[in-house]
Amino acid sequence: MKPVFGLAGASVHYGRVGTGVRALHEVSLTIQPGERIALVGANGSGKSTLLRLLHGLAAPTAGQVLRDPDRQQAMLFQRPHLMRLSVQGNIALGLWLRGTSWRDAKRLAHTALARVGLEELAQRHARTLSGGQQQRVALARAWALSPQVLLLDEPTASLDPHAKREVEALIHEFAHQSASMTLVFASHNLGQVKRLASRVLYLEQGRVLADLPVDDFFSGPLLQTQYPAAHLFVKGEYV
């Protein structure tokens, strides 16, 4: 099967090479359709940059990034930005930007809102919603685009426990709606990683130091013997 992403020695520098910040360094990996990949690592390890690189928001300063152009992508950010529009208008805007007529976009937006249980808030001003509701609207906006690849940058990091559970349940539902749905998400929440991921990439200082199936990452002997830094991170001794 054609991979969703292929990275070969991909690096990203912010600022001038040599004096700027090296956010990613020679990352090589392949992501297949249907994989649910968690990116873990300390702040500044390169998780967000890797997501931005995959989504095309950042360009590699070295190496190659290949994307399957036939697969529609959507990305969810830690703090969703909703425009000064109604909730429905925000979702419709995402569809309109991808070429759907405004009339159809509003109809589809309503369907997407129903999927995240917010249809009764369709006409509310989006900025008056709580953080959890805003993230659910952002998820509905992504959902409405019918993506085959969903990228999430710490989507529940700024939410309270109740909202975290709600949003995570929706992401879980989203990820399992089709076998070919590919999920790549960054998270500091190792419980969430266990629940959602099938494969875990551990990043440190812009490098992928461990790339393991989720079971091996959390419970197998492989991590301790071959990836001591990642093992310490999982044990909470290096965050």
Added chain:
Amino acid sequence: MNSLSQSTSTALQLIASLDPGLLAIVGRSLSISATACAMACVLGLPLGAWLGVARFNGRTVVLALLNTALAVPSVVVGLVVYLVLSRSGPLGFLGWLFSFKAMVLAQALLVLPVVTALTRQAVEDAETAHGEQLRSLGARTLLRSLLLAWDERYALLTVVIASFGRAISEVGAVMIVGGNIDGFTRVMTTAIALETSKGDLPLALGLGLVLLGVVLLLNALITAVRYWREQAEGGSLAVAMVGGAA
């Protein structure tokens, strides 16, 4: 002190009696500045929004020039417009000098950098904060700049009000290109300057009070916009100063 109180009293009587001469000057001032402000906004708002989002070689130089233009004295703008519109100037054939149109043009040029620079700043801040999410949805530079400008519409409304305040309170440019012709190109600021030099303090003071009232009204509008926005979404609004006289 006696002269001041007498003048103030007469000025207030002029305002209260809706003196036709005073009303004509006030009406002319408002129409010239509103037209100039509208023209500057038609060009400056989209240009500023685009500059806030677009990245191109030489952008830093363009922004430096734009910010420099903010500080150009109104008399210099008036002088340039005078030279351009004078009989021997490149646009002399239009015959606009000492007319309403010349004053509108001068004020529009004066206000254009204000509208463009403040819009650029507001949209660039929005682009930094969440432009990436719009990029993620597929919005390219021009569309993103327009969407972010729409999203920052309350801040931009403040920009529009502030630029109107700048236009209506300037004196140098309209004096040079309008000529301060009674009943034709005389506006509040030029009339105040003239009547003061003639010693007709009540009319000058009356016009001054009206001008202050207009600026006060603009500040009240800015406060209302801020309140309106906070009521709608609990946001905060950058404060813009109104009333920077030339």
